[in-house]
Amino acid sequence: MLATDYLGLDLKNPLIIAAGPWNRDGKALKESIAAGAGAVVTESIVSDTLLDVRPRIACDERGAQNIRLYSDIQIEGWEREIEIAKSEGGVVIASIFAHTPSELAYMASKLEKFGADAIELSVSNPMAESLEILASHADTIFDMTQAVVQAVRIPVIVKLTQNTTNISKVAKAAKAAGASGVSAINTVRGILGIDLETAKPTLSTYGGISGDYIRPLGLASVATILQTVDVPVSGIGGISRGNHALEYIMLGASTVQVGTAVMLSGKEIIPVILGEMTDWLKEHGFRNIGQIRGQALKNMKSFDEMRFEPAVSTVTGVACKENCSRCINGCMYGAISRRSGTVNVDRQKCMGCGLCTSICPAGKLSLGL
Amino acid sequence: MNIKQIAKAAGVSVATVSRVLNHPETVAPATREKIQKIIEEEEYTPNWFAQGLNFNRTKTTGVIVPHMMTPMYMELVSGIEEVARPKGYITFLCNVERDPKMEKEYVEQLMTRKVDGIILMSSALEEKYITMIQKEKIPVVLIGESIAANRFNSVNVDCRASAVEMVAHLVEVGHRTIALLKGHDPHHETEEMSLGYQNVLRANGIPVDRKWIMDVENTIEGGYIGMKRMLAAGAPDAIFCTSDEIAYGAMEALKDSGMSIPEDVAVAGFGNNRMSNLIEPKLTTVELPYRKMGIYGARILFDLIEGETDSRDPRHILLQSRLRIRRSCGHQERIGEMF
Numbered sequence: 001m002l003a004t005d006y007l008g009l010d011l012k013n014p015l016i017i018a019a020g021p022w023n024r025d026g027k028a029l030k031e032s033i034a035a036g037a038g039a040v041v042t043e044s045i046v047s048d049t050l051l052d053v054r055p056r057i058a059c060d061e062r063g064a065q066n067i068r069l070y071s072d073i074q075i076e077g078w079e080r081e082i083e084i085a086k087s088e089g090g091v092v093i094a095s096i097f098a099h100t101p102s103e104l105a106y107m108a109s110k111l112e113k114f115g116a117d118a119i120e121l122s123v124s125n126p127m128a129e130s131l132e133i134l135a136s137h138a139d140t141i142f143d144m145t146q147a148v149v150q151a152v153r154i155p156v157i158v159k160l161t162q163n164t165t166n167i168s169k170v171a172k173a174a175k176a177a178g179a180s181g182v183s184a185i186n187t188v189r190g191i192l193g194i195d196l197e198t199a200k201p202t203l204s205t206y207g208g209i210s211g212d213y214i215r216p217l218g219l220a221s222v223a224t225i226l227q228t229v230d231v232p233v234s235g236i237g238g239i240s241r242g243n244h245a246l247e248y249i250m251l252g253a254s255t256v257q258v259g260t261a262v263m264l265s266g267k268e269i270i271p272v273i274l275g276e277m278t279d280w281l282k283e284h285g286f287r288n289i290g291q292i293r294g295q296a297l298k299n300m301k302s303f304d305e306m307r308f309e310p311a312v313s314t315v316t317g318v319a320c321k322e323n324c325s326r327c328i329n330g331c332m333y334g335a336i337s338r339r340s341g342t343v344n345v346d347r348q349k350c351m352g353c354g355l356c357t358s359i360c361p362a363g364k365l366s367l368g369l
Numbered sequence: 370m371n372i373k374q375i376a377k378a379a380g381v382s383v384a385t386v387s388r389v390l391n392h393p394e395t396v397a398p399a400t401r402e403k404i405q406k407i408i409e410e411e412e413y414t415p416n417w418f419a420q421g422l423n424f425n426r427t428k429t430t431g432v433i434v435p436h437m438m439t440p441m442y443m444e445l446v447s448g449i450e451e452v453a454r455p456k457g458y459i460t461f462l463c464n465v466e467r468d469p470k471m472e473k474e475y476v477e478q479l480m481t482r483k484v485d486g487i488i489l490m491s492s493a494l495e496e497k498y499i500t501m502i503q504k505e506k507i508p509v510v511l512i513g514e515s516i517a518a519n520r521f522n523s524v525n526v527d528c529r530a531s532a533v534e535m536v537a538h539l540v541e542v543g544h545r546t547i548a549l550l551k552g553h554d555p556h557h558e559t560e561e562m563s564l565g566y567q568n569v570l571r572a573n574g575i576p577v578d579r580k581w582i583m584d585v586e587n588t589i590e591g592g593y594i595g596m597k598r599m600l601a602a603g604a605p606d607a608i609f610c611t612s613d614e615i616a617y618g619a620m621e622a623l624k625d626s627g628m629s630i631p632e633d634v635a636v637a638g639f640g641n642n643r644m645s646n647l648i649e650p651k652l653t654t655v656e657l658p659y660r661k662m663g664i665y666g667a668r669i670l671f672d673l674i675e676g677e678t679d680s681r682d683p684r685h686i687l688l689q690s691r692l693r694i695r696r697s698c699g700h701q702e703r704i705g706e707m708f
Contacts, residue, residue: 047661074664076455099689106665106686113677130691131708205707 001278002289004038006255007155007180007232009091009117011038014289015245015274018236018259019044019095019122019159021069022267026084032262033090035270038255040085043071044095044122045078045107057263058192058202063211063238064260065192067203068127070097075107079114086115093118093157097125099134101147109151118154118180121145124161126189126208135186136164138173149178157234159183160225162217168228181232183257184221188214210260212238219251223300226252240269242276249289250296311367312350313357315343320364327356327365370411378411379404429459430670431479431487433472435555437464439614440642441659445490445512448663456671458485467554469493480505486670488512491555496520508673512666514558522673522683524665528558531655531690532565535637536609538653538692540573542700544607544635547575550595550619552587552611559587559611562639566609581605585615592618600626607635607698613642613654620648620697631699641693653698656691 002013017023017032019041032040049072056067073081078094085092094116096107108119123144124135135141141158149156158174160167162185171182187208191201218237225233232255235248240261248256261269277289286292313335319342327343328336335349336356343364345356356365376383381404388396389404396404407413432449434442446462453460461484463475472493479487480502487502491513499517502509511523518525539547549566552559567577580602585595592615596608600622610616616638623634630636630650638645641656665686672678694705 047664048658074451075668076452100687102686103665103688106668106684131704 001281001287002038002274004255004289006039006234007118007157009039009155011091011255012036013038013274013277014249014253014255015270015277016041016093016234016255016257017262017270018257019120020259020263022259022262024071025073026081026087029081029085029092030087030090031267032270033085033088035267036274037090037270039091039093039117041093041095041120041257042078042081042085042116043069044097044125045073045075045111046070046097047075047103047107049074053204055203056207059211059260059264060192063192063209063213064263065190065203065207065209066127066187067205067207075110078111082111082114082116091117093120095120095122095159097122101144104144105147105151108148108156112152112154116154118157119148119152120157120159120183121148122159122186124159124163124186126161126163126187127206133161133163133189135159135161135170138166138169141170142173142177145174145177145179155180157181157183159186159236160221161186162188162214162221167221168224171225171229171231175229175231179231181234181254182225182229183234183236184225185214185218185237188217210238211264212240214238215244219247222248222253223251223297226294226297227300239273240265242273242278242280245273245277246280246292247296249293251300252294252297254293309352309369311352311369312347313345313352313354313365313367314347315345315364316366317364319343320362322362322364324361326359326361330355330359370413372413375404375407375411375413378407426485426674427483428457429461429482429484430667430674431461431463431475431482431484433463433465433475433487433489433492435465435467435491437462437466440644441640441657442490444659445663445666448660448665449488449667450663451660452664452667452671473498476502480507485674486510488666488670489515491515491558492517493556508670510666510670510673512662513555514561515555516557519685520683522669522685524662524669524686524688526657526662526688526690527561529561529565529568531657532562532609532611532639533569534690534692535639535653535655536566536569538694538700539607539609539635539637539698540569540575542607542635542698544605544699545575546581546605546607548581548583548599548605548608550592550599550608550610550615551582551584552591552615553584554587562611587612587615589614589618589621591615593622595619596622597626604628604634607631607637609637609639611639613638613640613645613652616652616654616697617644617648620652630697635699636697645693646695650696653695653700654693656693658688658690661688 004011004014016039017037023029024043029040058065094111098104156179158179174182187210190209193202215238222233222235233253234255235253236257239245239258245256321341333349333351335346354367372386376386389401465471486508488510492515496517511518511521570577583595583599585591596619616636638652638654641654645652645654669684
């Protein structure tokens, strides 16, 4: 039901475990595969394996911030790690990070020899690299991708960032240079919060934000890329439940990647997400995941296509007598009020913005003609 | 225990043990694990000399170092050893004291000793000489720019582009009279930096004035003397030095002349030595990835020694430098220091 063809790789499902320390060596990758992942991406492999700063990860209930998460194993060591990872089967994608085309090409060719099934260029990390993230420039991405594509025979995937003015342009450059696919999005530069008592940020410098915070950004990026470039996309950003994964796939993503959820909940979450995906598809009468892929992308409209109807809000069903004023407080047009204990909408004042329909915890309000 | 005893203990032939050591992928996993377990338990290390006889290898490489007292070269060497050591290789370090004649002598010595490969750093050797080494079936990798770098396996940083970035930053901070303290060596790299310096000045409508370009020895002393000589004719707004050592000397000379850095004269270096982050004011400079240059130099060399390369064309790896903005250049924005 979940089987997916991704860049010519037969995946048993579209759930890929993203690059990160939860995939830091062969053993960890093998665990991700054993938990049911369709494929796994190594922690980003670099040539300057510096000591990592401490602390470097923080989280709250909506997501996480990390400062620098690169592999501490040199390329030479990955020969053995990939062998361990694949010892009982599984698809392993090697994530690499460097600053120049020739270096990336060298790393990619080595990892191909070591048995990697694909390469993911992770040149979009927002952490401590420079104010301008490498992957925000289409021409840089073109040069890097081209060098790597020429160096290997396996598929090359470029991981893109939201920290750019035009992600479509960067995706086009990746495709023009020969990339087989793109992943979107990497973490987004941010500061998780400030401790008011000590006047200190949660972590001592800027970092990459992940988790629920960035899911809307990931969804928009995936949609934008798929509306403009004919390239397979792996959707990333804030996936911790089956429905999140299905949202990305409904927008057209070929596969999805989960990272922060694995970090915060452990690898047990992998079969949970897969189970939720399968259950939803079954309940809705689908036989395979391909049937829903891209269905929501068709429903993305331009302003020109939107119909301007005189829709207004109404209370549906029995009159609302809840002791709650969220719709009243939330109505910027003063159209909602309480009269003799029930909630009423003034059809003359209502401008049809729709906020009350999503603010009402009981789902009592809806827009209609 | 020797290899025969290991073979006996495992109940296999000596050839099988040898294959586990040299080509483990050719041995069945169960047999391989059994033999590896005995090797680990007995803490057996192969006799490299004997192995060298078998494979026509000596498990040694030679590294030509231009100047042992320059800290950056030691970082490079540590990068080389990071790759060489796990492969069971010993590295000969040859300090040639920036003397091309000595460089040739050492290369000949290394060839006599049958090293498996040679790494030349910022080499002064001519193309035909390097070709001659390769004809002897000894792989060569050049680290750092040299006249011949394009035609051989090489690891480089674009020194001109790095200098352009540095000088452009000085202009952006607001400096107009920007001097150049230009080291004598490494010759080719310094010339590239000098061209980058001149390009930025011209692009910003600043005349290139010989008065502000001083040739100095690439040492702390050289920087000190050069700065003193330049100050006799007046003080520029800023000085770009082609090495951090020259910058340390220049800073000392400025302080001795009662000037403050960066208020009176701003200083920028090239290289980002460990000390540049410790002196006061902390030195703005170009960080070169020395360790990584060493790592890649060794990677390419071992690919050649082990016959891992498919291509007959020379391999070039270009690595990226990076500006390290600190206090000495007089910038005000904190964000520049952070990224």
